[in-house]
Amino acid sequence: MNGDLETAKDATKLRRIAIEPVTRVEGHGKVTILLDDQHRVHQVRLHIVEFRGFERFIQGRPYWEVPVMVQRLCGICPVSHHLAASKALDKVVGVQQVPRTAELVRRLMHYGQILQSHALHFYHLSSPDLLFGFGSDPGPRNVVGVLAAYPDIAKQGVLLRKFGQEVIRITAGKRVHGTGSIPGGVNKSVSPEDREELLRPLPEILEWAQAGVRLVAALHQQHQDLYDHFGTVPSSLLSLVAKDGSLDLYDGVLRAKDHQGAIIFDQVEPQDYLTRLQEEVRSWSYMKFPFIESLGPSEGWYKVGPLARVQNCDRIGTPLAEAARQELLAAAPGHLVHAPLAYHWARMIELLHSAEVIQELLAEPELGGSELVGKGPRGGGGVGIIEAPRGTLIHHYQVDDQDLVTLCNLIVSTTHNNQAMNEAIRQVARQYLDGHEPTEGLLNHIEVAIRAFDPCLSCATHALGQMPLVVELQDPSGQVVARLSRGVEPIG
Amino acid sequence: MSDPKNTFSLDGHEVPVTAGQTILQAAEASGSWIPTLCHHPEFEPHGSCRVCTVKLNGRTVSACTTPVRAGDVVELDTEELKGLRQNLVQFLFTEGNHFCPSCEQSGDCRLQAVGYALGVTGGHYNPLFPSRRVDASHPDVLLELNRCILCELCVRASAQVDKKDIFALSGRGIDKQLVVNAESGRLADTNLALSDKALSVCPVGAILKKRQGFLVPIGKRTYDERSIRERDLDRAKEDPQ
Numbered sequence A: 001m002n003g004d005l006e007t008a009k010d011a012t013k014l015r016r017i018a019i020e021p022v023t024r025v026e027g028h029g030k031v032t033i034l035l036d037d038q039h040r041v042h043q044v045r046l047h048i049v050e051f052r053g054f055e056r057f058i059q060g061r062p063y064w065e066v067p068v069m070v071q072r073l074c075g076i077c078p079v080s081h082h083l084a085a086s087k088a089l090d091k092v093v094g095v096q097q098v099p100r101t102a103e104l105v106r107r108l109m110h111y112g113q114i115l116q117s118h119a120l121h122f123y124h125l126s127s128p129d130l131l132f133g134f135g136s137d138p139g140p141r142n143v144v145g146v147l148a149a150y151p152d153i154a155k156q157g158v159l160l161r162k163f164g165q166e167v168i169r170i171t172a173g174k175r176v177h178g179t180g181s182i183p184g185g186v187n188k189s190v191s192p193e194d195r196e197e198l199l200r201p202l203p204e205i206l207e208w209a210q211a212g213v214r215l216v217a218a219l220h221q222q223h224q225d226l227y228d229h230f231g232t233v234p235s236s237l238l239s240l241v242a243k244d245g246s247l248d249l250y251d252g253v254l255r256a257k258d259h260q261g262a263i264i265f266d267q268v269e270p271q272d273y274l275t276r277l278q279e280e281v282r283s284w285s286y287m288k289f290p291f292i293e294s295l296g297p298s299e300g301w302y303k304v305g306p307l308a309r310v311q312n313c314d315r316i317g318t319p320l321a322e323a324a325r326q327e328l329l330a331a332a333p334g335h336l337v338h339a340p341l342a343y344h345w346a347r348m349i350e351l352l353h354s355a356e357v358i359q360e361l362l363a364e365p366e367l368g369g370s371e372l373v374g375k376g377p378r379g380g381g382g383v384g385i386i387e388a389p390r391g392t393l394i395h396h397y398q399v400d401d402q403d404l405v406t407l408c409n410l411i412v413s414t415t416h417n418n419q420a421m422n423e424a425i426r427q428v429a430r431q432y433l434d435g436h437e438p439t440e441g442l443l444n445h446i447e448v449a450i451r452a453f454d455p456c457l458s459c460a461t462h463a464l465g466q467m468p469l470v471v472e473l474q475d476p477s478g479q480v481v482a483r484l485s486r487g488v489e490p491i492g
Numbered sequence B: 001m002s003d004p005k006n007t008f009s010l011d012g013h014e015v016p017v018t019a020g021q022t023i024l025q026a027a028e029a030s031g032s033w034i035p036t037l038c039h040h041p042e043f044e045p046h047g048s049c050r051v052c053t054v055k056l057n058g059r060t061v062s063a064c065t066t067p068v069r070a071g072d073v074v075e076l077d078t079e080e081l082k083g084l085r086q087n088l089v090q091f092l093f094t095e096g097n098h099f100c101p102s103c104e105q106s107g108d109c110r111l112q113a114v115g116y117a118l119g120v121t122g123g124h125y126n127p128l129f130p131s132r133r134v135d136a137s138h139p140d141v142l143l144e145l146n147r148c149i150l151c152e153l154c155v156r157a158s159a160q161v162d163k164k165d166i167f168a169l170s171g172r173g174i175d176k177q178l179v180v181n182a183e184s185g186r187l188a189d190t191n192l193a194l195s196d197k198a199l200s201v202c203p204v205g206a207i208l209k210k211r212q213g214f215l216v217p218i219g220k221r222t223y224d225e226r227s228i229r230e231r232d233l234d235r236a237k238e239d240p241q
Helices: A063-073 A078-090 A100-132 A143-149 A151-172 A192-199 A202-222 A224-229 A270-275 A293-299 A306-312 A319-330 A342-362 A418-433 A440-452 B023-029 B079-095 B110-117 B153-161 B228-238
Strands: A015-019 A029-035 A041-048 A236-241 A253-257 A263-268 A277-280 A289-292 A381-388 A391-399 A405-411 A469-474 A480-486 B007-010 B013-016 B053-056 B059-062 B073-075 B141-144 B167-170 B177-180 B207-209
Touching: A015 A440, A029 A418, A029 A440, A041 A418, A063 A078, A063 A391, A063 A405, A078 A100, A078 A151, A078 A381, A078 A391, A100 A143, A100 A151, A100 A202, A100 A342, A100 A440, A143 A151, A151 A192, A151 A202, A151 A342, A192 A342, A202 A224, A202 A319, A202 A342, A236 A306, A236 A381, A236 A391, A253 A270, A253 A306, A263 A270, A263 A293, A270 A277, A270 A381, A270 A391, A277 A293, A289 A293, A289 A418, A306 A319, A306 A342, A319 A342, A418 A440, B007 B023, B013 B023, B023 B228, B053 B079, B079 B110, B110 B228, B153 B167
Parallel strands: B007 B073
Antiparallel strands: A015 A029, A029 A041, A236 A253, A253 A263, A277 A289, A381 A391, A391 A405, A469 A480, B007 B013, B053 B059, B053 B073, B141 B207, B167 B177
């Protein structure tokens, strides 16, 4: 644990290095590092500097607008927000279980989303580090460089993503920011022609997805010490699992394990999330810090996302992905894998799983059914939880009797990983930067650790009205004559 | 060749005209589209949005209200007039709070469709972001004043067809807004019925039947399959005014 690196004991006379923006991630963030004259690291923070406000301005809007509006939080995983909001609002329109066709269409949309987002992250954003080396020449260390040096891998990445986007277009109406899912169900099913269009490239997609898993597994085996220890900090894990314990990225119950793999809680229904999870704010970031309530804010942080999911579940229901999962588990017999770089491995296992699930869903006759929307007694609110590409995504709404939203709480995947990312970069700073003259290559190590979590910083910074603020009025000499603060914890 | 005694010039082309036709009617009958927002074929022309502005013998007029006579010279698609119409639509976007990405009328909205047809790719002017109400008091109808463009179609429909006078405009200039005929100011306290004509004429997303948003998928919405130009001209052909 590197909690001592969150805030330097004495920040005077320290040199400040800022990595801004952090590159090859979604959204805008920066890392600040405070070093002394001997290049010893005293403070490392990942700051989320964007400012959104969805939780506030969704208030007063009609509930049926919400799934379409909130997905604008993100251009990479809008489907996850679209579906999490729809699932929450299913309860408002009195639907506990949407019609079978609606469930199949939503699942297809979601697994298309997972596939495209994972492909984007691995091939476009992270593969340059993994294929060329963290400290390699920054010139070609990007997707164009990958295209030149490894054209087959880059091409597969582009086409995998394209396939996922097509799944989304067919189910949601548009590749980005569609309208397919509505409270209570969906507004369209999948036609036989569309089904054919998606089935045609599937054999190649499955082949490339397996090649992706093999590539990451091989990288781990070739550089085992690096991949096992780079930024590794043990923590608890959180994810949805199906009620039978298998991997389910669309629906299920919450399960948390401690860093050794013991269950902290299991079978927690989504609407009870507040009994298990809490959030705190810190003065230096717009992103909240969630924690497991029973463990408290300092010990209760956890990881979400692919690495958490493949280890939190008891099994994966599709054969190729389950075999790949067993290989990952066998790499760390008897204990959980906490290495941030293993996220890439887990992510590619999920990409393969998504391709397999899409194949299964396309074989379902009811995917083209006509019963699209359910009905039931009107409710006052609901919670929708989904496993977005980056991790557990929670949407919680209350709606008044005039159909307007009165409360919106979003806990976004990257927010869950906030502490985990900060811990990882502090560990990397300690492992690689401490005592060394910082170079671009060394600083990229910090970014590599952040990228492993595939953060979406624009999704994660949405806490308008809840972030801490300090306003100081200074006289011309710089003396503070008045100070107002809200929600700021003491620093130092 | 048309008989010059019964034609007028529309952008240099001789177009037939019959007595009493407005410029809009004569243009549509000849297959020329003129964009409109406050116009509705079932109601008397209003001429308030000015999006149908053309030049008649060198003078700018609204095509929906101005009669045309044989021998007149009408300019429609000049660069100057196209720019003017774009500006008028941009003003409407600027004055209200029109967020197409999350609006349930997207794809069904006349303002959005006219904007696309006129090549309006952005607001251009700094948005005013006015503070306007959402009246959700009625159990089945939502009044979203952020999107109202003051076309008065609901006012006319309620007065002329429904015979109820539920809607009116109140205030002056930039403060002008749609109000409802109830002491409380709430839609729930009017005698609005779901079958009222006033509910089906709003060209934007200001008067909406509740719980209908996004039921129609992308690809099947009003302007997904046929453009506003095609729809207006087909309607004019089927129902010559």
